Amino acid sequence: MMGAALPLPAQDRPEPRPQQLQGGSESSPEMAEAEEEAEPESPPAPLTFGLAGPYLAARMAAVENNFTAAARYFVQAVAHDPQDRYLQDSALVALISAGEVNRAVQLANQIAAQGEPTELSQLVLRSELVHEGNWEGLIASIDETGTGEGAETQLLEGMMRAWALMGAGRAQEALDEFERLVKLPGVAPVVQYHLALARAMVGDYEGAEALLSNSAIGSHLLGFTARAEILAQLERRDEAIAMIDSVQGVEAEPQLLALRAKLESDEPIPFDVVKTPADGIAQVFLTLASALANSPDPEPLALIHARLAVWLSPDTAEIRLMMAQLLQDRQQFDLAEPEFDALRRMGQMRPIAELSRIDALSRADRADEAEKAALSLTAAYPDLPQAWIAQGDLLRQQEKFAQAVPAYDKALTLLKDAPPEASWFPLYARGIALERSGQFDRAEEDLLAAIELRPDQASLLNYLGYSWIDRSENLDQALEMIKKAAELSPGDGYILDSLAWAYYRLGRYEEAVAPMEQAIGTMSQDPLVNDHLGDIYWKVGRHREAEIQWKRALSLEPTDSGDVDPDRIRAKLDRGLDAILAEETAKGQPHGTAHASTPASQAEASND
Structure with missing residues (x-):
């Protein structure tokens, strides 16, 4: 949004x-x-x-x-x-x-x-x-001004009037008003959904079921809930259970799961998707908010309709969720949090929405809140592998690699009976966490298993390929992996950097120049890439250009805690790269690094 x-x-x-x-x-x-005393030419x-x-x-x-x-x-x-x-x-x-x-x-x-x-x-x-609850006053207000111009305004005012007629005890007039609104162009399914709710409120469950059985009218969470409750009134519980079971993703919808359990246990089930006409009008606002939020050119008035819907029907979970997501999309996490809290108190925590929330908090650099949300999600849904993957990702993004491994372990255990394809990303992510925490043998197993499942995943090929290069293992296979990654993702600066650095580590300096210059074209503000290009220029005899790149790397203010050591760059500028490499070799130290560690954002983008 x-x-x-x-x-x-x-x-x-x-x-x-x-x-x-x-x-x-x-x-x-x-x-x-003071103005009288001021000079006429005084500035304002x-x-x-x-x-x-x-x-x-x-x-x-x-x-x-x-x-x-x-x-x-x-x-x-x-x-x-x-x-x-x-x-x-x-x-x-x-x-x-x-x-x-x-x-x-x-x-x-x-x-x-x-x-x-x-x-x-x-x-x-x-x-x-x-x-x-001043229904007559609302009817009079609308009737005094007449319906406004535009389909959206006519729909909103007409639906408010129809629900107000229900509230005023004029049920037949309300149903007639809904029937009139059905004829407005392009809004029939929306109006028919509300007509079904109104019919159910007056006890016409057969008429309501006939409407909601049309997939164009009731194929959304509130529609499924309403239809199941209506079928329960008609003593057709088996049909209600079958309908709920057919809903895609039902395992992540606590509202439907709780309703299904009641249907199976023969508990009394009232029709309460709308308890009052105010709930009906709140759902009108929700419909408009959803349409405006999901339009090609998203309309900010979606937030206004959602807020009014929450005010009128604070116990409707779908309305709370829409409100929370709209605020989250606008980076207003402090305002969104009470809405998410309300959903948790109502027992309506939605895994998909929580995963989206965790991701949004992480991208907004609110790691503590994201981690707290991930822990809450794993506590509420301990058998949901995506919750454990999200927790592992958060820990990995904070470089808590050893702590991330058990989260991925749990996710992969839960996925053991799922299609194999579902395991490639947690294998890849756990491989990164294991490699970065010094457990390369286990990491290699995970990365190879992930490549078997996703042989054309560029970032995955790049990670294992460079890890081998860095360890001077499987050099020919490693280079081929990185070349393939570069072909699959030709504009990826991280992979180009790894390809160039692989050539560099293999002593093929001339071949390293072109991919590293391409990498710098896409990542000119990255101190590591500038540092690498400087090293490569030095090795091909372009010493003056090497010094320029090292100076640029320093100007980008690398820190000791990052991948670039500013003191090492200063030493290269002072004594030259060859002298530094000789000193490092004598001490048994590695000669720099590359972007083999796929950034967290890139790794998350690959999780599809």
């Missing part, structure tokens, strides 16, 4: 008025006196008072998806210009995105009191009517 900035309202936004940017339209007596005051400061801070926070800060600053800006519709709408967007829906309702009421509601403020006030 996407990480978009806060949406702006449809109307064009004029820039703040000059007097606002200079400190607001009103000034204190002290400020007025810095933009730190009045509207300008909060406005600019809010815009910056909005661009960065920092919804909490954006809400604070936009509210401050509204206080300086309480009639500005742009600022009001922006404050509403930020407040809702930050989860402060009650404050958004207060602001929406202030806007309404001014007599010119915005489209967003009107939506918030209608959501408040739903929250209060």
Whole structure:
């Protein structure tokens, strides 16, 4: 999904008025006196008072998806210009995105009191009517303005009205309204799903089942759940169990698994996918949020609909999950965490969503949180191999190689009865962890087993090939492996570096030049590649160019803890490479390294 900035309202936004940017339209007596004493040519005051400061801070926070800060600053800006519709709408967007829906309702009421509601403020006030169960008030609000333009607006307002009719006890009118909405272009399956829920609420389970049996209408988690509950009311439990068993990936859906267990044990099963019309409207918001989030050009208003859905139906796990994922996609992990916590409390931790969350936390350099999430996942789902692989990957990325091995051991044990292809990545990952923790014999076994399963996996071939080169073992086979890896992934700078370094370690310096120059073209900011190119240039007699590359490697600020030793580079610049190699040989030290260790990000990308 996407990480978009806060949406702006449809109307064009004029820039703040000059007097606002200079400190607001009103000034204190002290400020007025100071202005009289100032020279006419004095420069304007810095933009730190009045509207300008909060406005600019809010815009910056909005661009960065920092919804909490954006809400604070936009509210401050509204206080300086309480009639500005742009600022009001922006404050509403930020407040809702930050989860402060009650404050958004207060602001929406202030806007309404001014007599010119915005489209967003009107939506918030209608959501408040739903929250209060004021169904007649909601019907009147929609009827007063009529349905808006555009299919999305007509669908939203029409569905809200239909559910409000259900809440007001006017069931037949509600069903008729749903039937009318079915005729809108392109939305029939969505409306028919809600029509099925409404029919089930009034006891027409046969009619509801007839609709949900259509795969175009009910083929999603809430649809499967609703249909299973409806079949239970019709005393057709065997069909419900068979339907759940046919759901792809059902083993990772705790909601369906728990429902299946109840069906098998003949426990009473109520129809409660929607308990109230508010739950139905929340699912309307969820549908819109999902559509907007998954559109080719993802729409940031998805977050608004998801927040309102959570507010109206906080116990619906699917809504919580959508909310958490939208926040996670925007790198707002602190706001997403309460949603994930709510899912855990509800017993609705979703393995697929948790794996995505762990990956997102890791990529955001929040390793401690990612590791905690991985431990929680393995505790909740100890028989899920992907959970153990995720834990091993996190430990390996933190260079805790010895600690990562047992996690991969557990994953491979759980995969022993799975198709062999499923084991290639944990074998590869465990091979890396074993090699880096000094257990090369075991690592070699794993890497060879993984290559047997994936003979055309470039990073895998590269890793074992260079490991052999580095140990002066199986040199011809190793070089062929790295050549094949380079052919399979010709633009991969890491593999080109390994190929060049393999030639270098074999004394084939002239052949090393071209692939290393290609590697530097893709990884010019990598100090190790620059260092390597310097060594190769030195060996082919291009000493001046070698010194330039070593100096560039130093300018990229390598650290002692990385693959490049800055002191060694300085020694080469001072005494030349040949002298350094002679000293290292006399001491029995290795001569540098290469990118045989596939970076964590590349290894994860290979796990498909």
